[in-house]
Amino acid sequence: MQKLLNYVGGELVSPASGEYFENIDPSIGEPYSMIPDSGIEDVALAVNAAGKAFPSWSRTSPEERYEILMRVSRIIEENLEDLARAECIDNGKPLSLARSVDIPRAVSNFKFYATAAIHFASESHSSAGSSINYTLRQPIGVVGCISPWNLPLYLFTWKISPALAAGNCVVAKPSEVTPMTAFLLSEICIEAGLPAGVLNIVHGTGPNAGAEIVKHPGVKAISFTGGTATGEWIAREAAPKFKKLSLELGGKNPNIIFADCDFDEMLETTVRSSFANQGQICLCGSRIFVERPLIEQFCGEFVERVKGLKIGDPLETGTNVGAVVSEPHMEKVLSYVELAKEEGGTVLTGGKRADVNGRCSNGYFVEPTVIEGLEHDCRTNQEEIFGPVVTIQPFDEEEEVLSYANSVRYGLSSTVWTSDLKRAHRVAENLEAGIVWVNTWMNRDLRTPFGGVKDSGMGREGGFEALRFFTEEKNVCIAY
Numbered sequence: 001m002q003k004l005l006n007y008v009g010g011e012l013v014s015p016a017s018g019e020y021f022e023n024i025d026p027s028i029g030e031p032y033s034m035i036p037d038s039g040i041e042d043v044a045l046a047v048n049a050a051g052k053a054f055p056s057w058s059r060t061s062p063e064e065r066y067e068i069l070m071r072v073s074r075i076i077e078e079n080l081e082d083l084a085r086a087e088c089i090d091n092g093k094p095l096s097l098a099r100s101v102d103i104p105r106a107v108s109n110f111k112f113y114a115t116a117a118i119h120f121a122s123e124s125h126s127s128a129g130s131s132i133n134y135t136l137r138q139p140i141g142v143v144g145c146i147s148p149w150n151l152p153l154y155l156f157t158w159k160i161s162p163a164l165a166a167g168n169c170v171v172a173k174p175s176e177v178t179p180m181t182a183f184l185l186s187e188i189c190i191e192a193g194l195p196a197g198v199l200n201i202v203h204g205t206g207p208n209a210g211a212e213i214v215k216h217p218g219v220k221a222i223s224f225t226g227g228t229a230t231g232e233w234i235a236r237e238a239a240p241k242f243k244k245l246s247l248e249l250g251g252k253n254p255n256i257i258f259a260d261c262d263f264d265e266m267l268e269t270t271v272r273s274s275f276a277n278q279g280q281i282c283l284c285g286s287r288i289f290v291e292r293p294l295i296e297q298f299c300g301e302f303v304e305r306v307k308g309l310k311i312g313d314p315l316e317t318g319t320n321v322g323a324v325v326s327e328p329h330m331e332k333v334l335s336y337v338e339l340a341k342e343e344g345g346t347v348l349t350g351g352k353r354a355d356v357n358g359r360c361s362n363g364y365f366v367e368p369t370v371i372e373g374l375e376h377d378c379r380t381n382q383e384e385i386f387g388p389v390v391t392i393q394p395f396d397e398e399e400e401v402l403s404y405a406n407s408v409r410y411g412l413s414s415t416v417w418t419s420d421l422k423r424a425h426r427v428a429e430n431l432e433a434g435i436v437w438v439n440t441w442m443n444r445d446l447r448t449p450f451g452g453v454k455d456s457g458m459g460r461e462g463g464f465e466a467l468r469f470f471t472e473e474k475n476v477c478i479a480y
């Protein structure tokens with residue numbers, strides 16, 4: 001079985017302990033590769049390599065960094081098909097999705113931050129004709145990037161590329177549930193000629209490898225995407241050490257549908273915003289609120305569409321719904337369906353582990369599930385499920401739906417469907433969320449600030465925000 005390797009100091013190396021653990025293909029429920037079980041020693045080696053590379057990398061010109069990050073982007077693009085297949089096998093997502101979203105986005109992340117490096121500028125302030133202040137934005141040093149399993153290469157590169165573009169050296173850890181494309185990225189970085197130690201990738205579990213990155217005194221900033229509970233732990237550990245923190249955490253996003261919306265467009269997008277990537281996108285709208293005059297039509301047509309989604313082998317063309325990422329995650333999602341029933345919910349479609357024949361008969365598939373009849377404040381509607389499960393609730397008034405939408409601890413994204421322009425602005429202003437989509441979903445412009453409020457995190461990624469995060473400001477004041 002293939003053994004993945006860490007990428008440290010420009011070389012592919014085994015973990016210091018020599019220990020590995022299994023990497024499972026969720027669509028067949030069997031191991032297919034082995035993951036380094038890295039720990040304190042591996043992280044120390046990686047931080048050391050990054051520290052050695054920092055002085056020269058931080059002094060490269062933005063143009064030099066542009067050249068090399070563009071080279072990484074191009075090689076990812078040249079290998080799109082292989083990477084998409086690897087992502088599909090590792091994660092369970094449909095190949096078509098990995099091909100059209102995950103890997104193209106990894107290409108864009110490197111391209112975007114390669115060019116951002118040469119456009120990034122800082123401020124200067126002229127003070128009453130007597131002095132001038134200018135701000136230097138200098139790279140921080142060695143930074144840690146830790147990412148989750150749902151959009152593996154997509155989110156991994158979303159952190160790494162701005163960190164490198166700003167002149168930092170990186171110690172990164174992908175999720176141990178989906179490490180394959182991060183491993184392939186290390187091979188790509190070697191091919192692209194990224195200088196040794198500029199990027200180091202350490203594989204392993206959160207409590208071992210991940211926690212050691214957070215604790216290491218040589219790591220000056222942490223960019224983390226993952227669950228809120230992990231984010232809390234990282235914040236507790238990093239705050240007394242005054243590390244810079246960017247935390248992108250969980251969500252429980254509302255999808256608010258007013259009766260005056262464009263019904264067909266809303267319906268088509270709502271199927272995607274509910275079940276794309278098996279509902280395992282932090283931006284999926286899992287709580288659907290429908291204005292009462294539309295509720296009957298919506299439930300009928302939405303459930304029909306959902307029943308038409310093809311669940312199956314993620315490698316096959318035409319599959320809409322692949323496997324969820326792991327057996328424990330499947331059990332968690334199904335336990336929430338049971339909870340919803342106990343809380344008085346009615347399952348309109350789905351609700352069970354899905355049977356898929358042939359190669360995937362032991363895979364972790366969950367039927368796309370639609371539930372109605374629950375109160376907005378029950379656990380099913382308050383806790384993050386992060387799977388192919390949505391609830392539908394009717395509402396009568398704008399104020400009422402805003403109070404339902406804002407009643408959760410999270411505040412990542414939200415979607416609003418209406419053709420009333422004034423209402424769209426009003427609702428957008430009053431939603432407690434970092435992102436509001438009106439008459440669209442997951443419509444991303446990489447220049448915009450990305451992140452959540454409340455327990456969905458702190459800080460913003462995207463655009464120059466990420467370059468600001470990955471640099472330290474210094475004010476220089478010159479009198480004249």
Ligand code: NAD
Nearest residue numbers: 147148149174175206210211226227230248249250251282
């Ligand atoms: P997770 O928190 O379990 O793991 C995320 C990463 O953190 C993994 O690499 C893991 O190994 C590592 N980790 C775990 N414990 C750690 C520790 N003590 N110290 C350091 N690192 C540690 O999350 P997950 O299950 O991989 O991902 C799902 C979660 O991610 C969901 O809550 C989802 O909403 C969230 N998510 C958020 C966004 C966003 O942009 N806000 C995007 C995608 C996913």
